[in-house]
Amino acid sequence: MTPRRAGWLAGLVVFASVGALEWAVTIDRGGPESGDTMGGNGFALGATLRVIILATATGGLVASIAASKRGRRAAAFAAISAYLVVGLWTWWQSANSPAAPGEDPGRYALGLVTTFVTVGTAFALTAALIAWWIVRNAVGRDGPERVLALETASLHGSRNRWGAAMRAELASIDDPAQRRSFARSAAAAAFRHGTGRWPVILAAFAGIGAGVVVFCAARISFDRPRDRGIISEPLMGLVVVILVSAVVAGTLIGRSFRAGIETAVLAWLAVYICTIAVEVPQALAWYHEEGILLLDGEGAAGAGVDATAAALQPISHSAFIFVSVSQLVIAILAAALGAGILRIAQQRTRTPDAAAQ
Amino acid sequence: MKRVRRPSPQMVAVLFALCERGKDQSHGYDLCRILDLQAGTVYPILRRLDERGLVETSWEQDPPQGRPARHLYQLSAAGEDLVAELRQLEAHSDRAAVTPPPRPLLGST
Numbered sequence: 001m002t003p004r005r006a007g008w009l010a011g012l013v014v015f016a017s018v019g020a021l022e023w024a025v026t027i028d029r030g031g032p033e034s035g036d037t038m039g040g041n042g043f044a045l046g047a048t049l050r051v052i053i054l055a056t057a058t059g060g061l062v063a064s065i066a067a068s069k070r071g072r073r074a075a076a077f078a079a080i081s082a083y084l085v086v087g088l089w090t091w092w093q094s095a096n097s098p099a100a101p102g103e104d105p106g107r108y109a110l111g112l113v114t115t116f117v118t119v120g121t122a123f124a125l126t127a128a129l130i131a132w133w134i135v136r137n138a139v140g141r142d143g144p145e146r147v148l149a150l151e152t153a154s155l156h157g158s159r160n161r162w163g164a165a166m167r168a169e170l171a172s173i174d175d176p177a178q179r180r181s182f183a184r185s186a187a188a189a190a191f192r193h194g195t196g197r198w199p200v201i202l203a204a205f206a207g208i209g210a211g212v213v214v215f216c217a218a219r220i221s222f223d224r225p226r227d228r229g230i231i232s233e234p235l236m237g238l239v240v241v242i243l244v245s246a247v248v249a250g251t252l253i254g255r256s257f258r259a260g261i262e263t264a265v266l267a268w269l270a271v272y273i274c275t276i277a278v279e280v281p282q283a284l285a286w287y288h289e290e291g292i293l294l295l296d297g298e299g300a301a302g303a304g305v306d307a308t309a310a311a312l313q314p315i316s317h318s319a320f321i322f323v324s325v326s327q328l329v330i331a332i333l334a335a336a337l338g339a340g341i342l343r344i345a346q347q348r349t350r351t352p353d354a355a356a357q
Numbered sequence: 358m359k360r361v362r363r364p365s366p367q368m369v370a371v372l373f374a375l376c377e378r379g380k381d382q383s384h385g386y387d388l389c390r391i392l393d394l395q396a397g398t399v400y401p402i403l404r405r406l407d408e409r410g411l412v413e414t415s416w417e418q419d420p421p422q423g424r425p426a427r428h429l430y431q432l433s434a435a436g437e438d439l440v441a442e443l444r445q446l447e448a449h450s451d452r453a454a455v456t457p458p459p460r461p462l463l464g465s466t
Contacts, residue, residue, distance in 0.1 A: 162404045165428030166396065168417075169386045172427055182386065185397035193401050 071135035078131035079124040086120035119326070126329045129336055133257065144183030145170055151187040154256035155194055163190060195254045199263040202253075206246035207270025211278045213238045218282040218294065229295045230279075231323075243271055243327060244334040251338025260335025268328045275324075279314035287311070367394060368402050369443055375412065375432040376440045382415070382429035403430055411436035 090112055099108035137153035138146040148170055152163030166186040173179050217233040230236055250263025283294035287310035295313055364372070370392050375383060389399050406412040413433045417426040432440065 158404065158408060161428070162400065162407075164425075165385060165403075166400055168425040168427045169384060169396070171424050172384075173386060182389075182396045185395040186400060187397075189397035189401050192397075193404070 071132040074135040075128035075132035078127035082124040082127035083120045086116060086123050090116045090120075122326070122329045122333065126332045129332065133261075142176075142179070144179045148183045148187050148190070151190040151194070154258035155190070156255040159194060163194075166190070195256075195259040195262055198253045199250050199259065199266050202246040202250045202263050203266035203270040206242050206267040207274040209242040210239045210271040211274035213242065214275050214278045215282070218278070218286075222286060222290075229293060231295050239271065239275070240327065240330060243267055243331055244337075247331050247334040248338040248341070251335050252342055255342060257335055257339040260338045261332065264328070264331035264335045268324075268331045271327060272324050276315055280311050283313055284311045363446075364439075364443070365402075367392075367398055368406070370394070371399060371402050371406070372411070372432070372436060372440050372443065375430060376437065378431070380431070382431045384427050384429065388430075406430075406436065409435075411439060 094112055099105055134150060138150040140146040140149050145167070148167055152167060155163045166189075170179060170182055170186065173182055213235060214230070217230045217235040220235060221230050221233045246267045247260055247264045250267070251257065251260030254260065254263070279294060286292050286294045293310055293313050371388060371394075374388055374391050385396065385400055385403055388394070388403075389396050392399070403412065407414055407430075411433055413431045415429050415431075417429055420426040
């Protein structure tokens with residue numbers, strides 16, 4: 001068995017197991033009728049998407065790192081650091097939100113472990129992927145050369161030749177100050193002109209789509225029993241679907257992981273801004289009409305919550321980490337997914353495009 | 358009638374500089390120094406000129422050992438036609454515009 005195939009297989013087995021565990025915990029909570037704010041189809045759909053993306057990205061990353069020694073150490077260091085950060089965050093969460101009276105301690109601990117494994121692995125994978133890609137591409141004899149090499153990495157078509165021309169020109173300059181100036185200016189040009197307008201177009205599409213979905217989810221949830229907010233609305237899973245679709249499309253159109261990363265960051269920003277732009281007025285409407293909070297549907301009256309707090313609830317730190325940062329991680333992993341699809345397609349058609357990945 | 362978009366002053370400067378070199382090929386960095394423009398300005402222009410068929414490009418033959426081959430640029434026939442057209446336009450605008458003073462076509466050159 002080749003290292004590539006072993007990597008894919010290992011990734012699939014690990015995340016199929018974790019996914020099954022997370023799914024079991026979700027179903028065990030009783031689904032949408034249980035009144036559990038985190039239970040229900042939306043959460044299960046999100047779990048499924050996370051598992052699919054994580055499994056695919058793990059397979060691709062492990063296979064790529066196994067095939068290329070360069071960057072392996074940086075990827076491992078980044079992954080361990082990410083696990084450490086998520087571990088500390090999980091510990092902090094458990095210290096601040098201990099098990100409720102009467103809650104089964106075993107189930108509470110299982111929930112924490114599941115969260116740590118899924119969130120930690122997603123963050124670790126993303127960190128490893130970025131570190132590995134940077135180290136693999138930032139090759140050169142000094143800083144300016146490495147910066148320019150990174151910025152011109154994975155350009156395709158005529159832009160690939162253009163990047164090579166700038167790198168060759170830099171190699172012929174000896175004066176350190178001129179090297180720095182040339183590299184800085186050329187890298188900025190490569191950043192601006194490297195992948196064209198598609199990342200921006202796709203980001204706009206993702207942002208508008210997410211805004212529409214959030215608006216519909218808020219209105220549909222409002223007409224349902226008031227003990228759940230939009231976080232349990234199955235329709236919210238579409239936001240991730242839109243984000244992932246936009247990023248995969250950006251990777252395939254730009255024919256590189258670099259184009260995918262650009263699309264991922266821009267689309268994530270657009271989705272975040274549009275989501276908040278819809279959620280804040282909706283939160284105010286929920287608060288004024290029924291005195292409940294948009295995210296979890298719990299009653300705000302009597303809990304010391306005012307209109308401002310209700311409106312700002314969607315951008316609180318926990319909502320930001322749970323939803324938005326996770327979406328960024330998913331978007332970057334979707335870029336890896338797109339790059340994997342691209343590579344497979346190129347291998348099948350035997351197109352000699354060195355720009356891929 | 359086909360609408361011709363007037364090139365930017367920097368692009369005109371690059372075209373004129375390439376024209377002055379005649380049949381000699383230029384490196385991108387040489388153009389940056391001659392025109393006192395940043396690489397981030399000159400290289401996107403060279404890429405656009407290449408895509409429009411206004412320059413001919415080639416890779417340096419026999420580069421020094423340990424250094425990659427540099428990309429060389431030379432005005433194509435279409436580029437020469439455009440330069441001639443631009444020179445006519447420049448001369449015409451110089452004659453026509455008395456007040457206010459004409460916008461410099463060559464930028465910093």
